[in-house]
Amino acid sequence: MNENILAHVKRVHFIGIGGSGMSALAGILHREGFSLTGSDNNESDTLAQIRKLGIPVQMGHRPENIGNAEMVVYTAAVHEDNPEIQAARAKNLPLFSRAELLGLLSRHYADTFAVSGTHGKTTTTSMLTQILMMAGKDPTAVIGGKLPFIGGSSRIGATDLMVCEACEFQDSFLTLHPAVSVILNIDNDHLEYFKSMENLIEHFARFAAQTGNALIYNGDDANTLRAVRNASIHKITFGLDHANDYSADNIGVVDRHLTFDLLRGEQTMAHITLKVPGRHNILNALAACAAAAYAGVPDAVIEEGLNAFSGAGRRFEVLGRTANGTTVADDYAHHPTELSATLRAAKDLGYAAVWAVFQPFTFSRTAMLLDDFADALRIADKVVLSPIMGSREVNTYGIRSEDLAAKVPGSVCLPDFDAIAAYVSEHAGPHDLVLTLGCGDIYKAAKRMLRASA
Numbered sequence: 001m002n003e004n005i006l007a008h009v010k011r012v013h014f015i016g017i018g019g020s021g022m023s024a025l026a027g028i029l030h031r032e033g034f035s036l037t038g039s040d041n042n043e044s045d046t047l048a049q050i051r052k053l054g055i056p057v058q059m060g061h062r063p064e065n066i067g068n069a070e071m072v073v074y075t076a077a078v079h080e081d082n083p084e085i086q087a088a089r090a091k092n093l094p095l096f097s098r099a100e101l102l103g104l105l106s107r108h109y110a111d112t113f114a115v116s117g118t119h120g121k122t123t124t125t126s127m128l129t130q131i132l133m134m135a136g137k138d139p140t141a142v143i144g145g146k147l148p149f150i151g152g153s154s155r156i157g158a159t160d161l162m163v164c165e166a167c168e169f170q171d172s173f174l175t176l177h178p179a180v181s182v183i184l185n186i187d188n189d190h191l192e193y194f195k196s197m198e199n200l201i202e203h204f205a206r207f208a209a210q211t212g213n214a215l216i217y218n219g220d221d222a223n224t225l226r227a228v229r230n231a232s233i234h235k236i237t238f239g240l241d242h243a244n245d246y247s248a249d250n251i252g253v254v255d256r257h258l259t260f261d262l263l264r265g266e267q268t269m270a271h272i273t274l275k276v277p278g279r280h281n282i283l284n285a286l287a288a289c290a291a292a293a294y295a296g297v298p299d300a301v302i303e304e305g306l307n308a309f310s311g312a313g314r315r316f317e318v319l320g321r322t323a324n325g326t327t328v329a330d331d332y333a334h335h336p337t338e339l340s341a342t343l344r345a346a347k348d349l350g351y352a353a354v355w356a357v358f359q360p361f362t363f364s365r366t367a368m369l370l371d372d373f374a375d376a377l378r379i380a381d382k383v384v385l386s387p388i389m390g391s392r393e394v395n396t397y398g399i400r401s402e403d404l405a406a407k408v409p410g411s412v413c414l415p416d417f418d419a420i421a422a423y424v425s426e427h428a429g430p431h432d433l434v435l436t437l438g439c440g441d442i443y444k445a446a447k448r449m450l451r452a453s454a
């Protein structure tokens with residue numbers, strides 16, 4: 001990989017520019033003065049934002065889309081037979097995956113904080129970015145979702161500090177050699193690639209071994225403890241157990257908001273009132289706190305930053321209310337553990353009924369974790385399923401949403417977002433909460449519900 005490639009090119013084409021990670025990197029290159037083009041298969045809010053920057057985006061993948069690009073970046077969702085990949089190879093253009101480009105960019109920063117883990121990366125990265133901004137640290141940030149505080153999913157700072165997500169999918173995080181690594185948790189995802197939990201844990205161990213200065217990790221998570229046991233650098237732990245370096249005490253609920261005392265060792269360093277629901281976000285806040293403290297942020301600013309944090313886009317994001325008073329929210333949850341955490345948080349908010357409108361993502365995950373998905377969805381009062389979004393996969397598993405519905409009593413499968421919006425709008429009550437769930441484009445169903453009642 002040519003480490004200096006970005007010094008020698010100005011025109012870059014992004015295949016799959018609408019992905020959360022791709023759009024964040026495109027935003028950084030755009031602000032650095034590169035001339036960008038992009039392509040994607042599905043219209044989305046992200047593409048609308050990219051076009052507002054003046055970046056032309058073509059729908060569909062065709063050889064001519066790469067135009068006069070000097071370098072091509074591609075998302076992991078595209079395969080070698082993609083016509084734009086083939087056109088780039090025919091022209092002998094430098095080809096970089098999204099992960100490789102992030103690795104290149106990160107090496108421009110002496111103090112890169114990389115946030116990894118199966119669940120919570122975007123929320124924790126967003127929390128940390130907001131705290132660092134409020135502390136005047138002026139970081140560069142690459143986030144897998146929109147952070148309202150910075151008005152997007154990325155920013156360029158004027159310091160040597162960078163915050164980014166480190167995703168384990170297809171070993172993307174192994175392109176990074178951060179100064180500080182955060183490991184939030186390790187759960188049974190992407191097993192179509194890793195094949196076993198043992199292998200997944202071993203790859204997290206490799207990521208930990210590539211860390212330069214400090215390793216911040218969940219001291220309550222057994223899989224994470226196994227991954228870091230041989231790491232020889234400075235270790236900092238967080239978790240609910242008070243044996244961790246950072247922990248929480250006096251957890252309670254005030255006006256539907258979680259509250260807790262933030263402890264460093266046995267000393268109270270802050271009192272936190274989280275605006276984002278769910279006990280899982282206490283762990284995310286503890287991780288962000290530990291990282292911010294390591295970066296030299298005073299306790300008072302950590303408290304101010306966490307108390308001010310109102311969430312990241314598509315993370316229990318309340319979108320509005322329908323004409324009859326139904327609350328509509330959207331969440332990126334696409335793994336059974338995430339679904340369970342989000343739905344339990346929703347059930348604690350006191351709504352008359354909680355609707356889970358779920359779009360399963362990838363055939364492999366749906367097939368491998370079918371029973372776990374069913375257990376999670378049964379937490380909701382009402383369940384509506386869309387067809388599975390296959391993304392990068394071919395359905396060699398013969399799996400359908402109807403197979404999941406058969407395990408969730410009373411659930412309904414509907415063919416498209418229009419049908420989903422019509423059904424939910426007709427049946428949801430004025431004191432209900434409707435949550436669209438999934439990492440695909442299920443949020444479009446939520447927006448249809450709100451438009452239909454406007």
